[in-house]
Amino acid sequence: MEDVSRADMQKDPEAVAGMFDATAKRYDLLNSLLSGGNDRLWRIHMQRAVRPQPGxxxxxxxxxxxxxxxxxxxxxxxxxxxxxxxxxxxxxRERHPDIEFVHGSATELPFDDDSFDAVTISFGLRNVQQPRAALSEFFRVLKPGGRVLVCEFSQPPVGVVRKSYELYLRTVLPGMARAASSNPEAYRYLVESIASWPDQQTLSQWIRTIGFTRVAHRNLTMGVVALHRGRKPTEATGAMRLARHAQEEQGA
Known part of the structure; x- marks a missing residue:
């Protein structure tokens, strides 16, 4: 497990998948314990931001x-x-048999262009080896006018909160993980991946650079978590197709 215990492991997809395979059965329970129950609150905020509609x-x-x-x-x-x-x-699949579960990578989504009304990701973007490539894939599979929602750990903007949070990550959380988990190295990786993740403004800029508009974020739990959102412009699909056509013409 040592090869996936460092946030600088380049987040090899196979190593990350293996780490989560090992924690799958107790993952939700441990997340609730280690977040002090805040994970439920964060999911409620995510649900309200997505505003899913029937169909x-x-x-x-x-x-x-x-x-x-x-x-x-x-x-x-x-x-x-x-x-x-x-x-x-x-x-x-065992817990939610009515939901379609698909194996795949965030950086190579197995879906056609313009397929979804919304793309969401909760506490997963920082585990992706190439997060900006993943954001680009989100943009591709969204329908024009579709929305992206990213809920991720972030950097509390207030100094005293940030220092307290860093102390919690370095001391309290690892101790709780050792006591509660059979795979505490996975939670050591969690701590380091959070500490090395960029702040709210940087992630917002990544989202804008991909081409999303109406980009904004909302801090949750004093900035420990940030909920980011954006829209795919309605004219984006046509522009992307023209760009691809131009590239094909040049290569012909």
Whole structure:
């Protein structure tokens, strides 16, 4: 497990998948314990931000066991839950047999252009080896006018909160993980991946650079978590097709 215990491991997809395979059965329970129950609150905020409508097609990336996908499906949306970990998918299919679970990578989504009304990802983008490539894939599979929602750990903007949070990550959380988990190295990776993740403004800029408009974020739990959102412009699909056509003409 040592090869996946460092946030600088380049986030090899196979290593990350193996790490989550090993924690799949107790993953949701441990997350609730280590977050002090705030994970439920964060999912409620995500659900309200997505505002899933009956019949909408929603892709939930890094869906894990389906904890975030299930409320959207209950609201009547047609949810596809994608994850790189087969272990997570197996648990998800057992718990939520009405949701479509698909094995795949966030950076190579196995879906056509303009397929979904919304793409969501909760606490998974920082585990992707190339997060900006994943954001580009989200843009590609969204319908024109579709929305992206990213809920991720972030950097508290207030200094005293940030220092307290960093102390919690360095001391309290690892101790709790050792006591509660059979795979505490996975939670050591969690701590380091959070500490090395960029702040709210940087992630917002990544989202804008991909081509999303109406980009904004909302801090949750004093900035420990940030909920980011954006829209795919309605004219984006035509522009992308013209660009691809131009490239094909040049290569001909």
């Amino acid at each position: 909408e097609r929603i892709l939930d990336v890094a869906a894990g066991t389906g904890a975030s996908a299930a409320p959207m499906a209950k609201a009547g949306a047609l949810v596809t839950a994608l994850d790189i970990s087969q272990g997570m998918l197996e648990v998800g």
